[in-house]
């Protein structure tokens with residue numbers, strides 16, 4: 244189900260107040276329709292990782308498609324007061340908002356694509372007033388989902404083909420954190436969720452076991468398993484650690500034998516405490532010795548990609564990883580830090596003026612232009628991304644300049660293929676894109692991660708993937724920086 248169906252048909256007020264005050268400023272200056280280009284990008288991969296997985300575009304599209312100010316929205320804005328108790332917004336401006344139609348052209352990198360710092364995930368071109376209002380909602384959607392999809396992809400990569408179930412709702416940052424977090428976790432590659440509403444809204448497979456309370460509500464642990472099995476004879480995964488884990492496993496086996504006698508098979512056991520390597524190895528022995536080789540071992544308890552990697556190295560016999568807190572809260576990085584920056588503005592002669600936000604450090608100076616990302620592949624493996632401006636084109640197709648050290652260049656072999664990553668989403672306000680199914684997006688994530696060299700995938704000190712600037716773009720950026728610095732002096 245779409246974002247606007249979930250909350251309200253118009254999400255135009257889902258923005259920061261300053262976007263609206265600036266909007267009124269542009270309108271008053273008769274600059275509301277001045278053509279602008281903004282880019283949404285982040286500056287650092289999250290979790291000290293080597294890559295990021297783009298997510299959230301489908302929700303962003305829904306928001307843009309339904310972008311309009313209703314009577315109710317402008318009525319609310321009409322009664323917002325400034326410090327002198329006068330209305331903040333003029334009636335004529337609110338009338339303007341009321342008749343505003345979304346007319347921007349939007350290009351974006353499809354969900355499930357591996358993306359890197361400083362490249363635009365999304366580009367908005369259109370009247371500056373509209374572009375400006377969209378900054379906050381686009382960031383709120385794309386920052387969070389991209390963050391969670393990346394966390395999930397890292398866990399999926401560490402699990403090396405084992406299933407992951409997302410268990411995070413109870414620890415999520417509120418109901419929307421749980422819903423869009425579960426969606427993004429699925430984009431990142433988890434196979435199922437315990438979140439029933441997300442299952443309904445996004446068609447994500449539902450899975451679950453039972454809690455300690457079930458076992459504790461009986462006088463006898465074995466009876467609790469047997470009773471659960473009588474209710475779900477073909478879908479029983481017993482939580483065995485309420486009292487003594489290995490004794491719990493033996494009781495699960497005893498119930499499994501009775502189930503087998505009735506023509507049913509125990510599906511699994513879950514470990515939720517203690518040394519998960521030792522206990523899973525011992526549990527596996529007990530299960531195998533009793534003829535339950537196919538019973539899977541689910542583990543949970545504050546897991547993340549590092550623990551998955553470590554437990555695997557320790558020889559843990561875990562088949563399915565149940566992950567809650569550290570996935571849904573993006574532990575230990577609570578925000579992606581994506582930004583949305585003005586990059587070009589059309590002047591009165593109809594030419595683009597390039598815009599940059601200066602900073603002491605070159606890495607933090609935004610890249611101006613109407614940017615596109617050209618990705619180069621060597622035999623299907625990603626080898627580098629070149630930012631170029633669509634109005635300038637590309638002068639030296641196979642060489643790019645290091646973004647923070649112009650003395651360094653990177654060249655691509657003649658045999659490399661390439662692809663431009665930003666694809667048309669809206670043309671002059673009209674939708675020009677069909678979102679793939681969530682399952683197809685998940686498949687894309689898997690293929691993208693697999694096409695990254697393993698040095699970018701390792702958890703500790705991964706290699707830095709190269710994102711450079713096309714020659715003319717680099718030159719133009721330097722010219723603009725020099726001009727701005729001269730003006731500022």
Ligand SMILES: Nc1ncnc2c1ncn2[C@@H]1O[C@H](COP(=O)(O)OP(=O)(O)OP(=O)(O)O)[C@@H](O)[C@H]1O
Pocket residue numbers: 515516517518519520521543544545546550553554557
């Ligand atoms: N073999 C292991 N190597 C590294 N970490 C492990 C191993 N086994 C379990 N862990 C992790 O260590 C942490 C231990 O958690 P904790 O201190 O809560 O202990 P516990 O066994 O869960 O105790 P409690 O019964 O209080 O829940 C968890 O994050 C768990 O996933």
Ligand SMILES: O=P(O)(O)OC[C@H]1O[C@H](OP(=O)(O)OP(=O)(O)O)[C@H](O)[C@@H]1O
Pocket residue numbers: 410411413414453454455456515543544545546565566567568569
């Ligand atoms: O550990 P997480 O990655 O966050 O995964 C979710 C946790 O939620 C449940 O525990 P909770 O303590 O809420 O209840 P329970 O252990 O009594 O079932 C479950 O047993 C997991 O341990």
Ligand SMILES: O=C(O)c1cccnc1
Pocket residue numbers: 410411437450451452453454513543565567
């Ligand atoms: O089904 C489970 O085992 C489950 C669901 C939510 C949280 N922890 C565990």
